[in-house]
Structures are given as structure tokens and as C-alpha cells.
């Protein structure tokens with residue numbers, strides 16, 4: 001995988017006098033020059049609004065924008081491009097389902113099920129919906145190692161459950177959840193499953209038909225694409241019966257003084273001028289990842305996680321969260337160094353050119369479950385190497401000595 005590193009110009013720099021080691025891809029990934037070139041070329045040559053013009057630039061922009069939608073469809077094996085809605089990112093995708101499908105289908109006393117490991121984006125929309133509808137919000141318990149068993153799922157979902165909303169891969173624990181099996185249980189009770197794939201889509205193959213996901217959201221910026229673009233996948237029948245969330249240009253068929261009708265799918269959910277360059281950039285990112293192969297990416301990250309766990313264990317004084325089996329987790333490791341606040345740790349590492357994230361990772365209920373207020377997190381992607389992990393481990397050893405000496 002080392003050869004891909006050269007595609008990421010940003011990595012070729014020094015930070016605070018040291019070669020940059022970027023270990024914060026779960027927050028946002030770096031972008032390969034192939035994606036940057038496509039965006040640049042679009043603005044240089046084709047920039048125009050979509051679905052409006054009869055002029056050549058408008059047609060080119062529309063072709064690229066809709067061409068990217070087909071790439072997204074293929075990427076997650078959706079049946080039709082009608083099922084692919086462009087959004088601003090995972091947060092908007094999940095909010096769209098909660099305020100669209102959720103408001104139309106959830107009633108007083110119904111259950112919405114989420115888990116303790118959800119990112120706020122897959123928690124607050126359901127919390128709000130439950131409050132509004134007087135529905136019951138239930139949490140799937142976690143095992144000590146941060147996994148969810150199917151027994152827990154079976155014991156929590158009931159015939160009153162309308163929605164199960166769950167992450168495919170946790171941005172804190174790294175846990176990969178058995179979505180296909182959870183979907184089966186949800187469907188047996190007449191519930192739908194909403195999948196947060198923000199930390200999954202960039203790192204492993206996704207087949208929405210095989211998973212039998214009803215809705216699934218992800219963000220372009222975590223998979224080599226630009227910020228401000230994401231995807232909401234929804235089964236056509238469910239999207240068809242769902243009302244639009246935003247009203248205005250682009251999404252209408254016919255407007256009269258007191259009544260309007262909507263365009264067909266997917267456009268009825270894409271009000272206003274869309275993020276055209278973003279969608280085209282996302283298409284380029286999908287081309288890039290597909291060329292490498294999602295299986296290869298997943299294997300590379302498993303190797304890195306396995307190596308990192310092994311080397312980090314040797315340091316002593318580190319609490320590492322999430323499952324120990326590298327095959328059960330995605331490419332990130334969340335940890336704390338005894339007696340050191342994760343922000344201080346991240347600052348010391350940054351002084352050595354190593355970028356990690358520290359904080360609550362937008363998962364405050366999970367922090368409570370872990371009995372801590374914050375953690376440090378190193379996350380990996382295609383461009384990371386074992387040498388990067390050696391630098392991290394060296395940095396952590398140095399930080400440990402530094403804090404031991406100072407305090």
C-alpha cells in the first residue's frame with residue numbers, strides 16, 4: 001500500500017520540524033491528487049448549474065453529477081440511482097430519515113432502538129423524534145469489550161420497535177457490528193434498520209442489498225472525497241412514500257399558488273442548487289478506492305491495527321478500548337495514557353508531527369459508559385504504514401516519560 005502515499009501531496013510536509021504522521025482519518029481523510037484534479041478540472045472547464053440549462057456546460061455538469069450518482073450506486077450495490085440521495089454528509093442523511101420517515105411512521109408508545117456506541121449524529125435525531133412522538137428510546141447494551149451480541153439485539157427488539165438505528169463501525173471503539181444479522185432480527189419484528197456507515201463506507205465493502213439495509217448514510221470527506229457531500233441510501237419503496245424535507249428549486253415538478261408536486265426520486269430530496277463539485281469529487285474518490293479495492297483497504301487496516309495493538313501493549317500504562325480481535329474492528333484505536341489528559345497527550349504528539357484526535361469524539365453517552373470524559377484516538381487509512389505506527393509508539397513513550405518527569 002506504500003505506493004498510494006505519493007498520491008496524497010499533503011502528507012509530504014514537516015509539522016513542527018518533523019515529517020507529518022497523519023493519524024486522524026476517522027475525523028476526515030486526506031484527499032488524493034486524482035480527486036483534487038477532477039474537482040479542479042470541473043471548475044476550470046465545466047462549472048455550471050445542473051438540470052437546468054440547455055447549454056453545453058450545463059449538460060456536461062449534469063452528466064458528471066449524475067454519472068457520480070451511478071458510481072455511488074455501484075459502490076454500495078443499490079438497485080437503482082433513485083435510491084441514492086446526495087446530502088451534506090452522514091449527519092444530514094440520518095436527520096433526513098428521522099424527520100422524514102420517522103415523523104411519518106413513529107407513533108406514541110413505539111420503540112426506537114439505538115446503541116451506547118452511537119455518534120451524536122445517530123443519537124440526537126432519534127432522541128428528538130422520541131420526545132416529539134412520545135416514543136420510547138431504547139439502548140442496546142454493550143459487552144465489556146465494546147461489542148453488541150445478537151442475544152442482546154434479540155432481547156431488546158420487540159413488536160413495538162419501529163426503527164433500529166445503528167452504526168456499522170464505531171468511531172470510538174472501532175467495533176464492526178453484524179448489520180446483516182441485526183437487520184434480519186429487526187425485519188422479523190416489522191421494524192426498519194437505519195445504518196450509520198460513516199466509519200464503514202471508506203474502509204470496507206458495503207452491499208446494501210446483501211445487508212438488507214433500509215436506509216444507510218455516509219460522508220464523502222472520510223473516504224478521500226471533499227467535505228460537504230454525503231449520501232443517503234434508502235430503499236426505493238420507503239423513499240417513495242417519504243415526504244421531502246426541503247422545499248424550493250430543483251425538487252419540484254409543478255408549482256401553483258396553493259399546491260405543488262414533487263420531482264421523482266432521487267431529486268425530490270435534493271432541493272436547491274446541489275454541491276455539484278462535491279458530488280463529482282465523491283465520484284472520483286469512489287473511482288480511486290475501487291481501483292485499490294475495498295477488500296485490500298480493509299486488510300491493510302486490519303494489519304495496521306494488529307501491529308499497533310501489539311506495539312502499544314508494550315508501552316505500559318495505556319488503556320485501550322474496544323474489541324481485542326483486530327478482525328472485529330475497523331482501522332482506529334482509542335486509548336488513554338494513565339494520569340495524562342488526552343488533550344495534553346495529543347498536544348505533545350503534535351509537537352512531534354503526529355496528528356491524532358482527542359476529546360469525546362461526539363459520543364458523550366459512550367464516554368460515560370467508558371467512565372471517562374475524553375480519550376485519545378489514532379485512526380488509519382490507505383496511506384498509513386507500520387512506520388507511522390512506530391512513530392506513534394515512539395511518541396507515546398516520549399510523552400509518558402515527559403509527563404512522568406514533569407508531574
Ligand code: C6P
Pocket residue numbers: 026027028088089090091092119121122167169170171196198199219357361362
Ligand atoms: N465522526 C470523528 O472524528 P459527518 O460529520 O456528518 O460527516 O459525520 C458524522 C458521523 C456520524 N457517524 C459516525 C460513526 C461518525 O464517526 C461521524 C463523524 C468524526 O469521529 C467527526 S465527530
